[in-house]
Amino acid sequence: IGITPILSMARRLQQIGSKYHLYYCARSVEETAHYNAIATSTLCDNVTFIHDKATKDKRLDVSSLVKDREEDCHVYVCGPLGLVEAVKNAARGCSPETVHYELFGADPSAIRYHESDSEFTVTIGSSGKSFAVPPGQSILQVLAANGMKVRTLCEEGYCGSCLTPVLSGKPDHRDSVLTQAERNSGQLIALCCSRAKSENLILDL
Numbered sequence: 001i002g003i004t005p006i007l008s009m010a011r012r013l014q015q016i017g018s019k020y021h022l023y024y025c026a027r028s029v030e031e032t033a034h035y036n037a038i039a040t041s042t043l044c045d046n047v048t049f050i051h052d053k054a055t056k057d058k059r060l061d062v063s064s065l066v067k068d069r070e071e072d073c074h075v076y077v078c079g080p081l082g083l084v085e086a087v088k089n090a091a092r093g094c095s096p097e098t099v100h101y102e103l104f105g106a107d108p109s110a111i112r113y114h115e116s117d118s119e120f121t122v123t124i125g126s127s128g129k130s131f132a133v134p135p136g137q138s139i140l141q142v143l144a145a146n147g148m149k150v151r152t153l154c155e156e157g158y159c160g161s162c163l164t165p166v167l168s169g170k171p172d173h174r175d176s177v178l179t180q181a182e183r184n185s186g187q188l189i190a191l192c193c194s195r196a197k198s199e200n201l202i203l204d205l
């Protein structure tokens with residue numbers, strides 16, 4: 001659930017005395033996981049609960065929060081797609097490095113396969129072996145078919161488990177986990193969904 005990673009971050013920030021504020025949206029107190037633990041802890045002064053089951057107009061004003069924050073303030077959002085999208089929309093025009101999010105499902109706007117996809121090869125840096133990745137198949141599927149094991153979880157481009165360093169070549173990013181700066185650097189690739197813009201990718205595997 002969305003609060004779990006955010007709560008760990010809040011506890012750590014509290015511990016080291018960093019400035020933060022946690023906005024915890026849920027439908028009601030009864031549907032707020034860890035409510036008592038938070039409300040009775042040292043975190044409580046830095047937490048605002050928003051419960052909108054009874055009063056629909058009591059929604060979190062995401063737009064104002066994101067736009068009016070201090071310049072060096074980072075936003076971390078975790079939860080359903082609607083909330084994440086609202087934060088991303090409010091943050092348009094802001095530095096993308098200051099907005100961090102975690103989805104619980106694949107980003108529906110992310111396009112995994114294009115009709116114009118073409119075949120490329122991946123080369124395993126440690127062994128020098130190369131494999132062709134045809135359109136319609138992921139690098140991950142090709143590696144698995146050739147007996148290679150890669151750590152994966154979501155296999156839809158949003159968890160980051162399969163991120164792998166790229167030694168050479170140009171990735172065609174189709175995940176929703178890398179930041180824009182990470183994409184631009186081309187140093188990592190999500191093997192479960194991303195492809196290549198170059199004819200060959202050499203992976204640090």
Ligand code: FES
Binds near residue numbers: 151156161162177
């Ligand atoms: S397995 Fe989750 S991003 Fe690839």
